[in-house]
Amino acid sequence: MSVISATLADSSTMLRRNFRHATRNPVAMFNALLMPLVLMFLMVYILGDAFNVGVNYIDYATPGLILTTICYGIGPTATAVNSDMTTGLINRLRVMSVSRAAVLNAHVIVTTLRSLVAIAFIIGVAFLMGFRPSANFLEWLGVIGIVVLTTVAIGWLTVAFGLAAKSPEGAGFAAVPLMLLPFLSSAFAPADKMGPGARQFAEYQPFTSIIETLRGLLTGTASAGSAIAAVAWCLGLTLIGYLWARAAFTKRV
Template sequence: MSGMTIAVTDSATMLRRNLRHMLRYPSMTGTIIVMPVVFLLLFVYVFGGTLGAGISGAASGRAEYVNYVTPAIIVMTVAGAALTAAVSVSMDLTEGIIARFRTMAIARVSVLTGHVLGTLVQAMASVLVVIGFALLVGFRPSAGFLAWLGVGGVLLAMAFALTWLCVALGQVSKSVETASNLPMPLIILPFLGSGFVPTESLPSAIRWFAEYQPFTPIMETLRGLLFDTPVGGNAIAALGWCAVIALGGYLWSRRLFNREPAR
């Protein structure tokens, strides 16, 4: 078999391993889903009336706000799923299974690729559940079939990029606890963007950061696709950020894995 065929076969094997771990220990997936749902309920039913009125100018702003905030909740779900990749990689390093894999006749890249592919499956499944909860509380997108395909493409690109970054963060972490905390800014960034309030309402210094950080064009692209409004340059910026983060995370991860001594 060619080197590419071996890498694909070994990656599929590692993917099955990671999917079995997810099924055996569903608490991590549950946490990925529960946290965004809690934030969704909190912001819609506690803050939604006031924040929605500020956005739409209407007295019944809660219905408007659930449509505004759901893309941010979806982004948080993807970021939370990516965080689990850092934990999983760190656990493998700490428990010594990576050292065993190094002695086996398998493609080295497949070990990390299995984590990435498994996390993508986990992220997309979690997003579907969170969107289901959002629909129950009043989320009403107007997207057509092609727009939904675009939403899926953007979310896959984002999940792929963040997961490679988290795989690298998991490798630089000295413990599982550190690995769970190091990617935490990924969960916070939607709050410092256009996720929960328009950037125009933020103080000038924070507004500058909010407008140019990676998650803002991603969330604005999702809003445009979901509600059939122009996305402008946000889609290009969103995919550009995803490409840069994915490439940087992959190269960093590969370098760390190739030189990482067994723990």
């Protein structure tokens, strides 16, 4: 059996294992949905009229809520990765010669699928609240592509956080900065309406270009510049997270 086929077989085994764990822990999905839903109702029905964004506020906020949904769903991944390391599971797998890449790949895939389910639910609620995108079929494909790239990038960073942490509790806390970044972007208010310092940070941090690309695709006004920046950020963050995770995994085992 070649190295690639062995890795794929091991990834399939680990993926089934992680799926079983996910189905036995519905709280992870609930947490991924609860805060985005609370934010959606808070921002649209309570604070939305305070922002002059030039369009229906639910149309403006939905791309940011999509990214927020991704970020709020990563906590269980960081905790699960760290638990695998600290409970001795990895040592048992090493004796069985299970591919190291398979262990990490399975966590990223489950995180991505869980996030996509949560995002579909959030978009459905947004439609009920008046969300009316003007995207065509190709633009919707672009939205899906950017969402998947973003989820994979954040998933690898989360796996790296989980491996670097000393305990499952510390792993969950390490993911908090990623949860906060959408609030320091153009997710809920235009960056040019922010104060000095916050405005510059919001304009140049990776989530803003991703959100603006999603917003442009959903409204049929996508900018090639923001799309290229978003894809570049996603690929760069994926590479950083992957290399960091592999290095941390190798160091700990």
